[in-house]
Amino acid sequence: MTEDLDRPRRGGLWHHLEFRRLWIGESVSQFGSTISQLALPLVAILILHASTFEVGLLVTAQMVAFLVVGLPAGAWVDRMRFRAVLVVNDLLRALALASVPIAHWLGVLTIEQLYAVALLIGICTVFFDVAYQSYLPQLVEREQLVEGNAKLQATESVSQIAGPSIGGVLIQVLTAPYAVLLDAISFLWSAYWVAAIRTRPPKAERRPDRNLRREIGEGLRFVLGNRLLRSIAMCTGASNLFGSMAAAVFYVLLARELALSPGWIGLIESTSAIGGLAGSFLATRFARRVGQGPAIWVSALAMAPFGFVAPFVQRDWTLVLLAFAQGAMWLCVVIYNITQVSFRQGLCPPELLGRMNATMRFLVWGTMPLGGILGGVLGSVIGVRQTLFVVAVGGALAFLPVFLSPLRNMRELPSYAATV
Template identity: 90%
Template sequence: MTDDLDRPRRRGLWHHPEFRRLWIGESVSQFGSTISQLALPLVAILIVHASTFEVGLLVTFQMAAFLVVGLPAGAWVDRMRFRAVLIVNDVLRAVALASVPVAHWLGVLSIGQLYAVALLTGVCTVFFDVAYQSYVPELVDREQLVDANAKLQASESVSQIGGPSAGGLLIQVLTAPYAVLLDAASFLWSASWVAAIRTRPPKAERRPDRNLRREIGEGLRFVLGNRLLRSIALCTGTSNLFGSIAAAVFYVLLARELRLSPGLIGLIESTSAIGGLAGSLVADRFARRVGQGPAIWISALAMAPFGFVAPFVQRDWTLALLAFAQGVMWLNVVIYNITQVSFRQGLCPPALLGRMNATMRFLVWGTMPVGGFLGGVLGETIGVRQTLFVVAVGGSLSFLPVFLSPLRRMRELPSYAATV
């Protein structure tokens, strides 16, 4: 007789109830987060009247947690039940974001509070993301990882399509601070669905000799000791550095220099995100056709030329060109992310998943607060458009680490299952 637990695996992830609960919760949360991604910078620009440098600092605070707690988070998460980590950090992010409309209603909202909210939600996101990427291999078989990550990425891409345009309209109707409240509600929705997951993997065994520094070192050695993971970390970290420089000035360009309405800004973001959805749908087939290794470096290279559109955009037909360019970039970003994240999850021993993911997050997202700060400084000193041109030049070189690695010729990437 076939075990009932094997049926979802045989019938695919559409019929996997535990994965479906995670998927539903995260999909709505992603939609809410796309609203905040637009609303928080616009709160700073339009409500608090922050300078370009202060907007750059907001990006810095959003990402600073990956430098501050990125490495120990992995060791701590590996000691906990991933499901509990997801629920707690969803609730904490909901409370932090809900404080923005409350403070605005009381007339006490300040840039300092926005920094505090950005930092707290950033810390929660570190723990959530590490546990999230580690939880997926607990729910599905390793041969289902690419399919699972593609479905999760598809939901994120759909959210990026609908979220910004809906967020832009909501910001116009409700004002930016109150639009943030919808993101807070979406985190509570996510927590409720994760809480409904019945699978309870055993808590990691408490080792009597456990040591935080040693456990962090094990994660670092696993990532830095593997040439393929090192090249992926260097490529992604470089791309994120320049991407966060752009994030510090991009909304300043659209909202302040071009004087676009929040609704139009949201529409541009939504249109460009269609590329991300397309990427999630073709990533698996693309990797099978060209090989897993080539899929990583080809997608990293293909996005490079389209970064040169933003520095020259005007309030005319070039806005449509900007949306198209961002769409092509997102298509390749998603193909890259699905392929390399699935490879990392499949390569890593289960006991090291949290630390591996935290180490990679530390290395590749730790560049983002630096980029946010540099973006604010460059935007104030050399100008917004000039900063975006620097981003285009630097970002076009980020593919080199994976291109110059053995990934260039590897159609099949190694996995942990093949070694045990």
């Protein structure tokens, strides 16, 4: 924070110019991404007539990058300027997504291309997310991290409310491949605003003895050597495993078994995000009332019962119940994420931010490719609804690692600033 206009003023981050630039860029990108999250599976299901297993592989292709490059990405990002990493990966994702409508227009779109696009987007997302979560603590003061994460989560939730419903209509009007083009444009918009950020922390000093394996090991030791971070990784990793299993079959249930139109599917997804928006506003207040540690395990436990609605939904009034359950679940998810991500960012030394975030992403997102494959296989073998019931049972147990850790009774969580 080298300029007066970037220093926090009364009114919080509303007056922080550099944070606003990051906020605007990321918000528009999130809006476009919600369209593609709906459009890519529907391209596979409705345009290419993909099987349940092939849709599961598409989910896997999006997430396998966290296993393959998740750990080295942290070490590489710590050597780079975070802003440049964000801009480059925004541009690469725009190009990858733009190839889908072009291929469809030429009549050469295949499921293999969707896999390749999903894989490239996944790799770019690994680098973007690691740099993004590491850049925020360099733009704002550490005591503002919860506020910053809450604001970013709020706009993400708003985009998830409007994005799917508008996306559903656009998919019906334009067809799914061309709706993906809007997401490509959104990444260009995000790149423009991130490039406008003037705060440029110095690039990490090049150490003559630097070693990729050692640097990765430092990130692993920091996360796995801390009992609190370890329990959060176990909880989030288990939840993501079952969540990706659900993602592999959820759209198959809605689009194929219930024969809902893209517009109705988008509306259900939008009502889910209303809960996420509420969670972004309630997270700080909730953590203050119950304590930071309890806020993590209580929110993880509270989301469990709502997973049991999807296996029994029909094309009737239960769709309203599904929308309510999705919204309530996402309220809990957002409170959990804001609390634990802000804690992680505040605990970590600045020089380890990239590797800490990459290690956590590797541990908690690395379960998702396995979940995508398991969901696709189970959906093909035992059925879509039965798979969703297995997901609900497994997801109900995911809170145990944080509940059985010291987080259970810790009203105030430790921070790096308190140790220096």
